[in-house]
Amino acid sequence: xxxxxxxxxxxxxxxxxxxxxxxxxxxxxxxxxxxxxxxxxxxxxxxxxxxxxxxxxxxxxxxxxxxxxxxxxxxxxxxxxxxxxxxxxxxxxxxxxxxxxxxxxxxxxxxxxxxxxxxxxxxxxxxxxxxxxxxxxxxxxxxxxxxxxxxxxxxxxxxxxxxxxxxxxxxxxxxxxxxxxxxxxxxxxxxxxxxxxxxxxxxxxxxxxxxxxxxxxxxxxxxxxxxxxxxxxxxxxxxxxxxxxxxxxxxxxxxxxxxxxxxxxxxxxxxxxxxxxxxxxxxxxxxxxxxxxxxxxxxxxxxxxxxxxxxxxxxxxxxxxxxxxxxxxxxxxxxxxxxxxxxxxxxxxxxxxxxxxxxxxxxxxxxxxxxxxxxxxxxxxxxxxxxxxxxxxxxxx
Numbered sequence: 001x002x003x004x005x006x007x008x009x010x011x012x013x014x015x016x017x018x019x020x021x022x023x024x025x026x027x028x029x030x031x032x033x034x035x036x037x038x039x040x041x042x043x044x045x046x047x048x049x050x051x052x053x054x055x056x057x058x059x060x061x062x063x064x065x066x067x068x069x070x071x072x073x074x075x076x077x078x079x080x081x082x083x084x085x086x087x088x089x090x091x092x093x094x095x096x097x098x099x100x101x102x103x104x105x106x107x108x109x110x111x112x113x114x115x116x117x118x119x120x121x122x123x124x125x126x127x128x129x130x131x132x133x134x135x136x137x138x139x140x141x142x143x144x145x146x147x148x149x150x151x152x153x154x155x156x157x158x159x160x161x162x163x164x165x166x167x168x169x170x171x172x173x174x175x176x177x178x179x180x181x182x183x184x185x186x187x188x189x190x191x192x193x194x195x196x197x198x199x200x201x202x203x204x205x206x207x208x209x210x211x212x213x214x215x216x217x218x219x220x221x222x223x224x225x226x227x228x229x230x231x232x233x234x235x236x237x238x239x240x241x242x243x244x245x246x247x248x249x250x251x252x253x254x255x256x257x258x259x260x261x262x263x264x265x266x267x268x269x270x271x272x273x274x275x276x277x278x279x280x281x282x283x284x285x286x287x288x289x290x291x292x293x294x295x296x297x298x299x300x301x302x303x304x305x306x307x308x309x310x311x312x313x314x315x316x317x318x319x320x321x322x323x324x325x326x327x328x329x330x331x332x333x334x335x336x337x338x339x340x341x342x343x344x345x346x347x348x349x350x351x352x353x354x355x356x357x358x359x360x361x362x363x364x365x366x367x368x369x370x371x372x373x374x375x376x377x378x379x380x381x382x383x384x385x386x387x388x389x390x391x392x393x394x395x396x397x
Contacts, residue, residue: 151185229267
């Protein structure tokens with residue numbers, strides 16, 4: 001199901017017509033309850049603890065209508081990757097809730113519990129992706145290979161680029177709201193109804209705080225650029241904590257000529273916010289093999305695929321050392337931080353075979369051989385005629 005394009009609702013739905021299934025899926029934050037709609041499978045109603053302020057209600061109205069102005073490519077990304085608000089729930093002139101799609105079942109997995117038991121399917125959050133392989137195996141989740149981590153990072157960046165193109169400020173990038181699928185590169189973002197357009201009120205996001213935006217400061221697109229860069233870094237490395245420490249480890253394993261780590265460093269800089277690269281630029285640098293990271297958009301669904309190879313560090317010269325081309329391990333560094341390993345990814349785009357210039361001792365081409373032979377024969381004939389002429393002159397004398 002497409003999370004916006006397939007919705008059957010008007011822009012505003014009266015609260016009196018909303019039939020809840022009585023299966024509270026959760027609450028917290030601004031939500032009093034989240035419940036499935038009894039008469040519309042696949043759709044949920046989120047009812048707020050208190051009605052929205054008029055300005056917030058007006059922004060939500062704009063968000064509901066925004067996909068109508070998107071390109072098909074941007075809308076496709078939204079349809080598969082976000083719980084976009086499709087209808088406001090109103091009570092008179094007050095906005096008391098919102099309708100949106102339920103997260104697809106592939107983003108829920110049963111976890112291993114003590115005593116050999118299994119839980120009911122639960123959300124597979126970014127929180128689980130930023131854990132080491134041993135933890136994931138223990139709870140019954142397939143640890144993602146490096147290629148999958150890169151692809152998941154690209155999917156989140158793709159969604160972030162769509163939001164940025166439409167001046168949408170999400171702000172709530174966190175371990176909890178971002179979901180991923182252990183069997184594919186699919187991602188899904190929750191709580192889209194609280195987005196702002198151009199700006200949004202400050203929201204606490206522990207371990208994701210942008211140093212350039214102190215507590216209480218309204219958030220803008222540069223904060224989303226910071227948090228998207230941080231999310232991509234954590235998807236790839238599986239490491240929490242201080243971002244620049246994780247980035248330094250990633251830089252040591254990344255080709256020196258590639259721009260992606262440098263762009264990440266720019267995005268995580270607390271200095272001039274205008275220098276933070278666009279999310280689409282990060283996506284281009286990560287996704288394009290040998291890409292330059294130029295300031296250009298990569299449209300979702302475009303035929304840009306593949307990643308460059310991360311270089312291998314030279315193997316230590318010990319008696320039991322492996323060669324420099326041996327497979328690096330994807331284990332966990334001390335302190336529980338996932339080690340940055342090389343991305344075994346889609347190979348770079350095929351390049352035309354280079355034509356080497358003839359070196360010393362090399363043989364000329366067949367065409368060159370034919371031309372040289374003809375010249376040699378011509379010289380021999382000329383010399384023979386000259387010699388015959390000289391002999392005839394001697395005999396005549």
